Each structure stands twice: as structure tokens, then as C-alpha cells.
Amino acid sequence: MTNDELAKLFRPGSVHKRLYTDKDIFDLEMNRIYGQAWIYVGHQSQVPRPGDYHATRIGDQDVVMVRGSDGQVSVLYNRCPHKGAKLVTEGDGCAGKFFRCPYHAWTFKLDGTHMSLPLRAGLEGTCYSADNPDFSMKRLARVDQYRGFVFASQSASGPDLREFLGGSASTIDNLCDRSPVGEVEVAGGVFRVMQQSNWKVFYENLHDTMHAPATHESSVVAAREQSKAIGDMPFELLIQEGNGEPWSFWEALELRAYPYGHGYMEGIFDPNAAEKDAVTKAHQASLIAAHGAERAREIMGMNRHNTIIYGSGSPHNVFQQFRVIRPIAVDRTLIEIQVFRCKEAPQAVFDRALVYANLINSPSSNVMPDDVELYRRCQEGNSTRGGDWVSQHRYLGTDKSMPDGGAVSINGTSELPMRNQMAAWRHYMLGDDVSPEQEAAWTGRTPLSTAGAQA
Structure with missing residues (x-):
């Protein structure tokens, strides 16, 4: 397929x-994006000791993250160079x-360097x-880490x-x-x-804030009925009922877009929960003891629901999760939900993350x-002859461009x-063939700079 x-x-x-x-487009994505x-x-x-490994995928490539004998973390292709x-x-x-390869017993150091093999004389x-x-x-x-989160790139060039x-x-x-x-x-x-x-x-x-009240109507109704029956709205019901807020609530949320397709959505739960919730109050107290009241309030005050790191997944800071998104085929996607423990925070904070x-x-x-x-319904519907185009028109042309090349919404x-994700997709897939005029016409806003949108 040509550009x-x-x-x-x-x-x-x-x-x-x-x-x-x-x-064919999916195969190109595995090469040009992943x-x-x-x-x-x-x-x-996940690899605390030398020799520990975590085997996973980057796009369509099987890889291994491993802790070396020197304590450094490497990422290798999961392949023996003998028979593959x-x-x-x-x-x-x-x-x-x-x-040690289970096929012919070739051995490799933890950084991937070849060690030995049987009957070398042959x-x-x-x-x-x-x-x-x-x-x-x-x-x-390239392999690098940010605060313990390990990332790798199959390309030797591009931004750090x-x-x-x-x-x-x-x-x-x-x-x-x-x-x-x-x-x-x-x-x-x-998970x-x-x-x-x-x-x-x-x-x-x-x-997609528009989907919440419709898609999750059944769980919202069930949570409200159960709450009414018991005369309380405990955390377990609150986090399900949260999708049922009125349209005015969703319209007031902030959506922030960054270059490379990243962004975040403002949190949907009460940012002042420390004043009401025992777990949050204990969590804040542990941060006050470590950093003082002002810094603790600053940390707990960052209220984001979903953050997107395009190509990787969605970290959730409030409930300490990372939903890792792994493409498997054009119509198959593997989601891994990792839960994080905040070291030296109250046990109840981790328990709540598990809940x-x-x-x-x-x-x-x-x-x-x-x-x-x-x-699944979107995948099946888009495989019919019922139409060719997928709409992304809501508030087109109203996004406020930011100095960093990203944008902020005027409506949640x-x-x-x-549109921001697809702008990044275009730059990965088409490279320099995307003109500023095309970018502006399609997104309805000032285009991302070439330096800020290409890898």
C-alpha cells in the first residue's frame, strides 16, 4: 500500500x-509504528534479581526483558540464533x-552474548x-527506563x-x-x-466520555439499586456508579492531547476524597509524614482518570494500574492489567487498587x-458494506493548540x-508526506510540529 x-x-x-x-495496514503498523x-x-x-525475565511482545515481535548479572536490564528478541x-x-x-535453548542447548549470557554449544568441533x-x-x-x-518503567524501541533513531x-x-x-x-x-x-x-x-x-452513560448503563443502574437497598454508597459501588454522571459533568472535564498520540482525561472521582474517605486520608497522612502537608496535597491533588501512552497503554495514577495494550492481529488485541503497590504506603491503598x-x-x-x-461490535460492523467512514467530528476545529505541539479541549x-491519536498515526505511517496544510484540514487545528509528532 502506497503512502x-x-x-x-x-x-x-x-x-x-x-x-x-x-x-495489510495492520502489518504496516507493526513496522512503522511498533x-x-x-x-x-x-x-x-518484574525482574528483581539477576536472571529474572519477563517475556512479552512489542508489536508482532516476541521479546524478553531480563535482569543481567551486573544488575542492568536488557531487552532481547526471544529467539535462539541457531534454529530460531x-x-x-x-x-x-x-x-x-x-x-539455555531447550532445542540444542546453545547457551547465552544474560545480555544475549553467545557462550557455548555442544560439540563445538563440528x-x-x-x-x-x-x-x-x-x-x-x-x-x-534502544532500551531506557523512566522511574522503573522500562521502554524499548526497535529503531536506532528518533527522540529519546x-x-x-x-x-x-x-x-x-x-x-x-x-x-x-x-x-x-x-x-x-x-489480568x-x-x-x-x-x-x-x-x-x-x-x-471517549460520550460512551460512558450509554455503554455502562446496566452497571450504573445496578450500583444505584444496590446502594438504595443498603442505604449507603461504598467504594465498590461508587466506582461503578461513576459512569452515570449527567452530560453536564462529562462536558466539563478536561481532555489534554500531547504529541506522539499521548494524552490524559481529567479524573471522574472526587479530588477531595481525603476529607471523607478513610483510605485516602491514611494515604495522605503517610505522604505528609514523608514530604510535608503542601507536597502531599499536591501529589494527591493530581486527578486524572485515564492517561494514554500511545502504542503502550494506559497508566492510572489514582488507582495504580497500567492497562497494557498488545496488538495481536487486525481483529485481536491482548490487554494486560498490571496493578502496582506503592511502597511504604498503607496496605489499604494496595487493597483498594486490587478492588x-x-x-x-x-x-x-x-x-x-x-x-x-x-x-467487538465495532469490528463486526466495520466489516460490513454498511458504510466506509468512521466519524471523529465532535468539536472539530475548536481545540486549543498548546506550545508543546499538543492541544486541550474546550468541551469534555x-x-x-x-483526532490526536490519528494525527500521530499519520506521521508514523506517512512520515514527511504529511503536509501542514493536510494536518490542519484533517484535525481542524494547528498541526503538530514535525519534530513533535514523528519518531
Whole structure:
């Protein structure tokens, strides 16, 4: 598919449904987006000791995050250079002092460097050498971490990690700062959900405030009925009932867009909960003891619901989650929900994070299945001949451009986040073929700068 053909899949405020259904486009995305951008691999706490590994995916590539004997974290392609076998299975484990291929017992240091193999004499007179990089596990081009969150890029060029994260890094900062010692760790297990839809649908839905009252009506009604029956609105019901706010509430929320497709949505729960909620009050007290009252109020006062790191997923600072989004096929997306413990914060803070994950994000929750069902319906509907274009018109042309190349909405029901994500998509997929005039016509606002939107 040529760039000219790709460019024709955009109209002002809308995109062609092929972006969600075309396998050839999906294959290009794995190369031009996931082969270029910084992608979240995992958290350092998942590999606490030398030899510990976390096997996962970046786009369509199997990779391994591993803690080396020197304490450094590397990310390697999960492939033995002999016959191509995957060295370790998906998930977490410990390789010990070195990797050993289960097929022919080739061994590799924890940084991927070739160590040895059985019957080396059989390779005399060939190109085989322990120093030949063709016989070592291949490393990803770049690996970096931000406050323990490990990202990797398959491209040797592009912005550094901090430039790439931009304003979205402040959500990671706040998630970590909610620990009195500024550190978090993955704990409590990881939910995994296979969704029958394209990966971009989930990103768009994360900041789609218009869907909440309709899609989640059943869980809102159930929460309110149960609350009425017991005469109270406990946390377990409150977080389900929150989707039922009136339209005026959603219109008042702030949506912020950053370069590279990132952004955040203002929080939907009471930012002054510390005055009313025992868990939040205890949490704030632990931060006051560590940092003083002013800094504690500043940390607890950052009220964001969903943050998007485009290509990686959605960290949630208030309830210490990270929904990791892994594309599997054009119509299959794997979601991993990681829960974080704020080190030295009250145990009740972690317990509440687990409750939130179970009741909102788990496969058996009352909320997430609503979304998963609608994602599937979008995938199936866009596979029919019932129309070709997907609308992203809400408040088109009203977004306020920001000096950092991003934008802020004038209304919380704006489809600014979707347009911003697609602007990043265009730059990844088309590169320099996107003109400022095309950008302005399609998004309805001042275009992202080339430096701020390309990787």
C-alpha cells in the first residue's frame, strides 16, 4: 500500500474503516509504528534479581526483558540464533546464570552474548565464532527506563524516551510519588483479556466520555439499586456508579492531547476524597509524614482518570494500574492489567487498587465486558458494506493548540483524543508526506510540529 493510498483514508474529521479492518495496514503498523516508537515492555520490579525475565511482545515481535548479572536490564528478541526457537515461554521466570535453548542447548549470557554449544568441533572451519554477533541473541536497538518503567524501541533513531513521553510522563511521576518513598512495584498478579477488535479502538475509547452513560448503563443502574437497598454508597459501588454522571459533568472535564498520540482525561472521582474517605486520608497522612502537608496535597491533588501512552497503554495514577495494550492481529488485541503497590504506603491503598482492578478492569467485572462487547461490535460492523467512514467530528476545529505541539479541549465530550491519536498515526505511517496544510484540514487545528509528532 502506497503512502498516497494511505493518505486517501483520511477526510476532515473522519477516517476510513480500513484502518481497523485491513490486514495489510495492520502489518504496516507493526513496522512503522511498533517498529519505531518507544513501547512499554514492563516494570523493573518484574525482574528483581539477576536472571529474572519477563517475556512479552512489542508489536508482532516476541521479546524478553531480563535482569543481567551486573544488575542492568536488557531487552532481547526471544529467539535462539541457531534454529530460531523461542528461548523462553511467555510470562515471568528465572533463567539462572544464563539462557539455555531447550532445542540444542546453545547457551547465552544474560545480555544475549553467545557462550557455548555442544560439540563445538563440528563447526570448525565455518563462520562460527563466539565473537560473531550472528551467533548471539539480538538486542533491541534502544532500551531506557523512566522511574522503573522500562521502554524499548526497535529503531536506532528518533527522540529519546523523555522527549517521547512528554507531558504523559507526569502521570508516571504521580503514580510513583504516591509512594512515600517514590517507588512502586507490580504486585497481586496480572489480568489478561483477549479482545476481538483492532488495537486502536481501545485507545480511542479510553478518552471517549460520550460512551460512558450509554455503554455502562446496566452497571450504573445496578450500583444505584444496590446502594438504595443498603442505604449507603461504598467504594465498590461508587466506582461503578461513576459512569452515570449527567452530560453536564462529562462536558466539563478536561481532555489534554500531547504529541506522539499521548494524552490524559481529567479524573471522574472526587479530588477531595481525603476529607471523607478513610483510605485516602491514611494515604495522605503517610505522604505528609514523608514530604510535608503542601507536597502531599499536591501529589494527591493530581486527578486524572485515564492517561494514554500511545502504542503502550494506559497508566492510572489514582488507582495504580497500567492497562497494557498488545496488538495481536487486525481483529485481536491482548490487554494486560498490571496493578502496582506503592511502597511504604498503607496496605489499604494496595487493597483498594486490587478492588478497582477486580470490579472495573477484570474479565469478570461488571464494567469491562460492556466495553469489550462494543469493541467487538465495532469490528463486526466495520466489516460490513454498511458504510466506509468512521466519524471523529465532535468539536472539530475548536481545540486549543498548546506550545508543546499538543492541544486541550474546550468541551469534555470532544473527539480531540481520537483526532490526536490519528494525527500521530499519520506521521508514523506517512512520515514527511504529511503536509501542514493536510494536518490542519484533517484535525481542524494547528498541526503538530514535525519534530513533535514523528519518531
